[in-house]
Amino acid sequence: MAFRDLVGQKEVKSRLEPMLKGTFAQSFLITGAPGIGKHTFGNELAKAILCQEPTEDGCCGKCPSCAYFDAGTHPDIRRFEAQKGKKSIRVEDLRSGLIADEAVNPQISKNKVYIINADQLADVSQNLLLKSLEEPPKGVEFILLCSDQSKLLGTILSRVTVLPLHPYTTEEIEQILKASGKEDASEEKVKFCAEFSSGIPGKALSLMEDEEFSAEREHIFDLVMEMPKMSYTDILIDEVSYWNDNSDRVDELLLLLQWTLGDIATLLASASKGVLKNQDKKDKLISFLSDARGLTLINMSNAVNAVTEFSKGLKVNVSYDAACSSMLLKIHKELKQ
Ligand SMILES: [Zn+2]
Structure with a gap:
């Protein structure tokens, strides 16, 4: 080389x-x-x-x-x-x-x-x-x-x-991942990890191998998809305990949540034309939207704001449990249209 x-x-x-x-x-x-x-x-x-x-x-x-x-x-x-x-x-x-x-x-x-x-x-x-x-x-x-x-x-x-050395573009990270023996991984996974790494090849490589990250991604995506059907108990007991168990990785969870909510907003704004973070899950997102016809961009903006608020709250030491419950309930309210 x-x-x-x-x-x-x-x-x-x-x-x-x-x-x-x-x-x-x-x-x-x-x-x-x-x-x-x-x-x-x-x-x-x-x-x-x-x-x-x-x-x-x-x-x-x-x-x-x-x-x-x-x-x-x-x-x-x-x-x-x-x-x-x-x-x-x-x-x-x-x-x-x-x-x-x-x-x-x-x-x-x-x-x-x-x-x-x-x-x-x-x-x-x-x-x-x-x-x-x-x-x-x-x-x-x-x-x-x-x-x-x-x-x-x-x-x-x-x-x-x-x-x-400056952060790499997503395309450059994809090249690095492919050159480092990850050529067998699915194109979608490479793209997702490349983008999630914020331009840091070491992070992208560890995300590719991190099974916990794959599980987190699935959990958060499914959470958003299931949210309209969830009861308060589902949210306040089961979901909040998931967030408590994974509080050391909360930054990742929040970014994943923001990305999924952002994808719904993108599809609402531009039908099927928008570029999605969860490109490989486009069909599920479209089917989610066909079941949630009342959903508007204002709902999505409020939901994303709830995530940002929680994220800000963490920096000023608010109670994790209370702030997390409040965020999830706000998102639930917005998505239940
Ligand atoms: Zn030489």
């Missing part, structure tokens, strides 16, 4: 292209939300830096350096992460693995690369790294990965070339 094969991130790629023809900056900081692909990008960058015959698209993929890299045995790359169960990289690991190693010549490539998880750098480690970043020894390249730039010292930030 080379940079050209990575999906999206045109801005970062175009900044790296001139370096592939000339000289690389010595210290990079790749930033972006958790799951955005900082490790993938950092790896490709490291591979291109180490490659013996890099092209303008990235590494050559054929030289001994690329072969060692692919086998995971390249001697000129070191990675620094916190040990399992720990929050920070050990200062001793940086001292012995990085500071003491800087002066040692690379074995295969012209350069050596240190990839550092900068979210796991305590202040003392950042200070330790500063000197190396200020005057990096010749042939040493730093790639720092970080999702929260605010935790890094200003003195570190001023010494690195920042490469910000």
Whole structure:
């Protein structure tokens, strides 16, 4: 794989292209939300830096350096992460693995690369790294990965070339999902997870594998479909207890609920022409609407507002149980037209 094969991130790629023809900056900081692909990008960058015959698209993929890299045995790359169960990289690991190693010549490539998880750098480690970043020894390249730039010292930030990774489009996420062995999954599932991930490939991939998410999606969709027929007891006992049991995933539930209500509104507004989030469940949505002829866009807008209100209430610590019951009853009232 080379940079050209990575999906999206045109801005970062175009900044790296001139370096592939000339000289690389010595210290990079790749930033972006958790799951955005900082490790993938950092790896490709490291591979291109180490490659013996890099092209303008990235590494050559054929030289001994690329072969060692692919086998995971390249001697000129070191990675620094916190040990399992720990929050920070050990200062001793940086001292012995990085500071003491800087002066040692690379074995295969012209350069050596240190990839550092900068979210796991305590202040003392950042200070330790500063000197190396200020005057990096010749042939040493730093790639720092970080999702929260605010935790890094200003003195570190001023010494690195920042490469910000931005959320992907839904189409790009679909490409990434298909390329990562999810080609057997149904088109609808890929589309749904891609869109639900808000442009974060790591999230989309975990949603694809998360059976609980699939179950949640079905539950919320069926809840809306059944809502007009439900009694107060169904809502206040059974449904509220489902929301209580899954309160750790309430943000997901609320978004799923909003999407399903939004789909009904879309169909009401534009008959069958609208693009739906639950495209694979279009028939069920149409049949729901044919049974609910009195339903108007105002009802749907009120129902969506009830979801937004609950969501806002959660941020100001209202009683979860009471706010959840109130939301469900409001939606019930609107859908029972
Ligand atoms: Zn190569």
